[in-house]
Amino acid sequence: MTGPDHATSTTAAEDEILADVADGVLVITINRPDQRNAMTKSAAEQLAVALDRLDSDPELTVGVLAGRGGTFCAGMDLKRFQLGERPVVDGRGFGGLVQRPPAKPLIAAVEGWALGGGFEMVLAADLVVAGASAKFGLPEVKRGLVARAGGIFRAPRVLPQAVALELLLTGEPMTAASAERHGLVNRVVDDGAAVDAALELATAIAKNAPLAVRASKALAYHSRTWTDDEAFERQTAYTDPVFASDDAREGPAAFAERRAPRWSGR
Incomplete structure (x- = not known):
């Protein structure tokens, strides 16, 4: 591009x-x-x-x-x-x-x-x-x-x-x-x-899942002053919605089917 x-x-x-x-x-x-x-x-x-x-x-x-x-x-x-x-x-x-x-x-x-x-x-x-x-x-x-x-x-x-x-x-x-x-x-x-x-x-x-990218950026910045214990506790607010998303199901399915993923951002 x-x-x-x-x-x-x-x-x-x-x-x-x-x-x-x-x-x-x-x-x-x-x-x-x-x-x-x-x-x-x-x-x-x-x-x-x-x-x-x-x-x-x-x-x-x-x-x-x-x-x-x-x-x-x-x-x-x-x-x-x-x-x-x-x-x-x-x-x-x-x-x-x-x-x-x-x-x-x-x-x-x-x-x-x-x-x-x-x-x-x-x-x-x-x-x-x-x-x-x-x-x-x-x-x-x-x-x-x-x-x-x-x-x-x-x-x-x-x-x-x-x-x-x-x-x-x-x-x-x-x-x-x-x-x-x-x-x-x-x-x-x-x-x-x-x-x-x-x-x-x-x-x-x-090329990557938009929800995962956005959550990764947010958590990387917000966690800078957290201890490890705090990070593991607080990260769930960012990571749970990603793991529960349609994209979290699409990623493994695309990998298993050997095709490019079709992300929905949901």
């Missing part, structure tokens, strides 16, 4: 966020290339709408978030910030994403720079694919600000503490190779190939 050549566009070209469907995957693209995809209030609101669509549409299984024009996102639009605009959606935070990520898997496809809030959107995603020249940074301290869109607490969760603190305290960026080495990035690919690689990863996820 590839990107735009086999996708159906669902938004106008002039919109700040584009949403395209490719084989059950929603490809969401920040469309402000002349401004390095810096986030605005309008773009954040449109992105929130796209994420709501991802979660509500049963035909969609995975989301891919990318930036148009060789840059993922340079953070918030500082010119708009100086005029009092904040690229935040109530209840969803920066970019309409960081405070409430979607329940379905979201893959960040990063080309070029992911800075400030742009990097914090990457940290809010579940998986990350990056072009070889991609760079990730939290330069807020250089501007008299702090990374309060999730960077301060999410970076130390996914990176070694010393590495995360270096990003936070120096404001200097990290390369894609370093991000992969420290476990932030799943795959580093040739420049320009991040979206296609993310779509390949999304396809692998989309």
Whole structure:
């Protein structure tokens, strides 16, 4: 599966966020290339709408978030910030994403720079694919600000503490190779190939039972602070509905009959 050549566009070209469907995957693209995809209030609101669509549409299984024009996102639009605009959606935070990520898997496809809030959107995603020249940074301290869109607490969760603190305290960026080495990035690919690689990863996820995928994501995040005893007790709220589903019967039947499963999401 590839990107735009086999996708159906669902938004106008002039919109700040584009949403395209490719084989059950929603490809969401920040469309402000002349401004390095810096986030605005309008773009954040449109992105929130796209994420709501991802979660509500049963035909969609995975989301891919990318930036148009060789840059993922340079953070918030500082010119708009100086005029009092904040690229935040109530209840969803920066970019309409960081405070409430979607329940379905979201893959960040990063080309070029992911800075400030742009990097914090990457940290809010579940998986990350990056072009070889991609760079990730939290330069807020250089501007008299702090990374309060999730960077301060999410970076130390996914990176070694010393590495995360270096990003936070120096404001200097990290390369894609370093991000992969420290476990932030799943795959580093040739420049320009991040979206296609993310779509390949999304396809692998989309082949699986949607209820099981969604429950696995939710439980993996919610259980981070639980003890093992708590996890075994609390996981039943997530796992019992999966085991009682039609898909739980379809999976073994398809395996026994040596055919591809036909998931219903029920």
